[in-house]
Amino acid sequence: MSKVEIFDPALCCPTGVCGPNVNPELTRVATAIFLLEKRGYDIKRYNLGTEPGIFVENEEVNKILHEKGPDSLPVTLVEGKTAKIGAYPTNEEFAEWFGVKVEELAEKPKPRLTIDLKPSK
Structure with missing residues (x-):
């Protein structure tokens, strides 16, 4: 099993949905990472704006x-x-890195809660 680390530029949020415009690339990446983490794969993401020490400590990234x-x-x-x-x-x-199907990385999260708004009789 691979270990993957992504070193982001300074971002206000990793999902791409903050601010006035949604960044679909960040949303895609956040979804894929969430699904991989949920399945127990070793993937980490670091933000330069909030975790600069990791960027300095990692010789390759530095x-x-x-x-x-x-x-x-x-x-x-x-x-x-x-x-x-x-x-x-x-x-x-x-x-390729994690040995999963591409389709598994684009799954839409299933709702955890459903609300029935039909009036009761």
């Missing part, structure tokens, strides 16, 4: 930031090695 600057983010490491720079992994890449 080196990329010194050489290419913050525009190189996001950076994705698989098993500690650089797999992608400057773009988020595709669902196909996630599927």
Whole structure:
């Protein structure tokens, strides 16, 4: 099983739904990560704005930031090695790294609660 780490640029939220415009790429990535985490896969995501220490401590990411600057983010490491720079992994890449079907990474969450608004008789 792979270990995947994604080092994000400074974001106000990882889902892409904060602010005036929804970022569909961040929403896609957040959904895929949520579904992988839910299944117990080893995937972590770090935000430069809230966790800068991790970016400094990780030699691989630190080196990329010194050489290419913050525009190189996001950076994705698989098993500690650089797999992608400057773009988020595709669902196909996630599927390959974790041995799952691509379709499993686009599932819509099932509602936890249903409300019946029909008037009672």
